[in-house]
Amino acid sequence: MPSLLEIRGLTRRFGGLTAVDAVDLHVGEGELLSVIGPNGAGKTTLFNLVTGLDKPDAGQVLFDGQDITGLPAEQLAQRGLARTFQHGRVFANLSVLDNVLVGAHTRLRAVKPRIGGVPGLGALAELALALVQPGAVRREEQALREEAREIIALFGERLAPRIDHPAYSLSYANRRRVEIARALALKPRLLLLDEPTAGMNESETAEMLEIIRGLKARGQTILLIEHKLDLVMQLSDRVAVLDDGRKIAEGLPDEVRNDPAVIEAYLGHRHVGEAVPA
Numbered sequence: 001m002p003s004l005l006e007i008r009g010l011t012r013r014f015g016g017l018t019a020v021d022a023v024d025l026h027v028g029e030g031e032l033l034s035v036i037g038p039n040g041a042g043k044t045t046l047f048n049l050v051t052g053l054d055k056p057d058a059g060q061v062l063f064d065g066q067d068i069t070g071l072p073a074e075q076l077a078q079r080g081l082a083r084t085f086q087h088g089r090v091f092a093n094l095s096v097l098d099n100v101l102v103g104a105h106t107r108l109r110a111v112k113p114r115i116g117g118v119p120g121l122g123a124l125a126e127l128a129l130a131l132v133q134p135g136a137v138r139r140e141e142q143a144l145r146e147e148a149r150e151i152i153a154l155f156g157e158r159l160a161p162r163i164d165h166p167a168y169s170l171s172y173a174n175r176r177r178v179e180i181a182r183a184l185a186l187k188p189r190l191l192l193l194d195e196p197t198a199g200m201n202e203s204e205t206a207e208m209l210e211i212i213r214g215l216k217a218r219g220q221t222i223l224l225i226e227h228k229l230d231l232v233m234q235l236s237d238r239v240a241v242l243d244d245g246r247k248i249a250e251g252l253p254d255e256v257r258n259d260p261a262v263i264e265a266y267l268g269h270r271h272v273g274e275a276v277p278a
């Protein structure tokens with residue numbers, strides 16, 4: 001399987017602490033790779049490095065064979081990397097639909113050629129076009145709305161009846177669903193999910209598992225951080241384990257589950273808060 005994402009020797013230090021320590025990883029097209037590890041293992045820092053929110057002290061990130069190390073988040077989104085955050089980030093005052101449309105518009109900006117090729121003229125020229133071709137613009141907007149509605153429909157009765165509600169009025173779990181819907185509207189080549197079931201109860205977690213399973217079945221490449229090991233074991237093609245910034249294991253879910261170094265890492269951290277892999 002050719003690698004869509006390849007991470008080589010990625011390292012990030014905060015003062016004396018090495019949060020991510022020479023980590024190598026790769027994610028193949030259509031693959032679901034989970035990154036697990038005790039609290040403070042470096043998972044979110046790794047995501048931040050891959051998605052341009054933070055810059056590494058050493059190492060490289062390659063996406064589809066191109067070096068994207070240190071590129072800003074906006075550019076990475078336009079290249080097809082979309083992420084969600086551990087605590088969920090949505091535009092509180094925008095409706096569910098508009099939150100998802102933000103994702104669709106980001107994608108559209110990426111695929112539209114720069115008019116005239118003159119930097120800075122793009123937005124102005126776009127406005128001019130909108131004025132002379134209102135029908136075309138309206139149709140394009142209509143198509144985006146339709147697409148956003150289809151994505152929202154993936155979340156069934158949880159989101160569909162609330163499509164016009166402002167995000168601030170939603171439950172925590174629903175805000176997290178909106179965030180994932182927005183990321184999907186980017187039509188990402190790689191979707192990075194940071195603890196998509198954090199704060200969700202058992203039935204909500206089971207629903208999310210089905211949604212992720214559905215995305216995977218459609219060929220979506222996914223990099224997942226997740227604490228709920230049951231879900232990780234059911235969904236992942238491969239699992240990588242971080243501990244104190246280092247990758248201590250990588251392999252098929254069953255191999256990782258029985259790896260003594262992994263069991264040791266989980267037992268060694270008293271505040272894991274979740275079951276040791278059984």
Ligand SMILES: Nc1ncnc2c1ncn2[C@@H]1O[C@H](COP(=O)(O)OP(=O)(O)OP(=O)(O)O)[C@@H](O)[C@H]1O
Pocket residue numbers: 014017019037038039040041042043044045046086
């Ligand atoms: N901006 C920062 N400044 C200083 N230290 C940081 C910073 N960000 C993360 N760290 C430290 O780096 C280490 C890794 O943190 P990180 O959040 O990546 O871990 P994690 O595996 O995502 O943990 P959790 O499962 O609790 O979310 C921790 O010791 C954390 O305190």
